[in-house]
Amino acid sequence: MEAIKQMTAIKTLQDTTVLHNGVKMPWFGLGVFKVEEGQEVIDSVKWAIEAGYKSIDTAAIYKNEEGVGQAIKEAGVPREELFITTKVWNKDQGYESTLAAFETSMEKLGLEYLDLYLVHWPVKGKYKETWRALEKLYKDGKVKAIGVSNFKVHHLEDILADCEIKPMVNQVEYHPRLAQKELLLFCKDNDIQMEAWSPLMQGELLDEPSLVELAAKYGKSVAQIILRWDLQNGVVTIPKSIKQHRIVENADIFDFELSLEDMAKIDALNEDRRIGPDPDNFDF
Numbered sequence: 001m002e003a004i005k006q007m008t009a010i011k012t013l014q015d016t017t018v019l020h021n022g023v024k025m026p027w028f029g030l031g032v033f034k035v036e037e038g039q040e041v042i043d044s045v046k047w048a049i050e051a052g053y054k055s056i057d058t059a060a061i062y063k064n065e066e067g068v069g070q071a072i073k074e075a076g077v078p079r080e081e082l083f084i085t086t087k088v089w090n091k092d093q094g095y096e097s098t099l100a101a102f103e104t105s106m107e108k109l110g111l112e113y114l115d116l117y118l119v120h121w122p123v124k125g126k127y128k129e130t131w132r133a134l135e136k137l138y139k140d141g142k143v144k145a146i147g148v149s150n151f152k153v154h155h156l157e158d159i160l161a162d163c164e165i166k167p168m169v170n171q172v173e174y175h176p177r178l179a180q181k182e183l184l185l186f187c188k189d190n191d192i193q194m195e196a197w198s199p200l201m202q203g204e205l206l207d208e209p210s211l212v213e214l215a216a217k218y219g220k221s222v223a224q225i226i227l228r229w230d231l232q233n234g235v236v237t238i239p240k241s242i243k244q245h246r247i248v249e250n251a252d253i254f255d256f257e258l259s260l261e262d263m264a265k266i267d268a269l270n271e272d273r274r275i276g277p278d279p280d281n282f283d284f
């Protein structure tokens, strides 16, 4: 019910959620994982901005930060209208190395400040030191908001136990096959905005019969149904596409609302199934 109430306030692609430090973050953005550096990423980001997107999600490990920065310059939109996220990669975790990795990312992006910096994965024995570096970058005014990615409840509890600044965002794998109910509740209770990665399960959910049925009912695509489900659950979403028509299509989800009954039908697809690695068991 709360998610639905919240959702009625989200009317456009530019609408934002307010993070616990007051920073406004768009509900919707473009992800650029596996988008090639150079023309491919420049085109995708420019098409997205042209279509009205304000938020772009990259990471040092995607190796396309220069292209993202180039596209931002070429798009000609005032910097303050955009919301740019990047992430510190695992091998760079630790205090000093994170501070250095941040500077490298900023040089590549060609930006004066960042909107959101994330700890990409909870690397055991390191993520707390990494978090201290993010707190420093935040206090120094180099980044407007800081957060984590791929943190489970126990990782968040561990950080919350002794952090100075609470994470503002937790970006995790989230789609109808992995609804993460417990984590979402924990994030809501702690004022941490959850954000979905691989919201379309990297394309694997698009033939799911009950979603195809809902798509026909609402006159929308399956991708649009899933992305709308994210928003109505109060989860920020960042689908990736390198195709202009899909970039436009994915963002066209602000003119309809899924009923509570249909939200429940999508919830019923949960199988706690991941497409990516388990944050308790990764070796990179």
Ligand SMILES: NC(=O)c1ccc[n+]([C@@H]2O[C@H](COP(=O)([O-])OP(=O)(O)OC[C@H]3O[C@@H](n4cnc5c(N)ncnc54)[C@H](OP(=O)(O)O)[C@@H]3O)[C@@H](O)[C@H]2O)c1
Pocket (backbone or CB within 6 Å): 030, 031, 032, 033, 034, 057, 058, 120, 149, 150, 171, 172, 196, 197, 198, 199, 200, 201, 202, 203, 206, 221, 223, 224, 238, 239, 240, 241, 242, 243, 246, 249, 250, 276
């Ligand atoms: N923090 C993390 O650890 C982490 C991990 C993974 C991803 N992410 C972030 O989350 C973003 C999104 O996740 P993702 O890229 O893994 O997967 P995704 O957004 O779930 O799916 C992308 C795939 O779906 C296709 N697609 C997109 N829109 C479509 C549409 N309307 N109809 C049919 N197919 C469509 C894309 O193909 P085309 O490009 O050919 O259109 C691509 O193959 C990433 O780009 C990245 O920014 C973060």
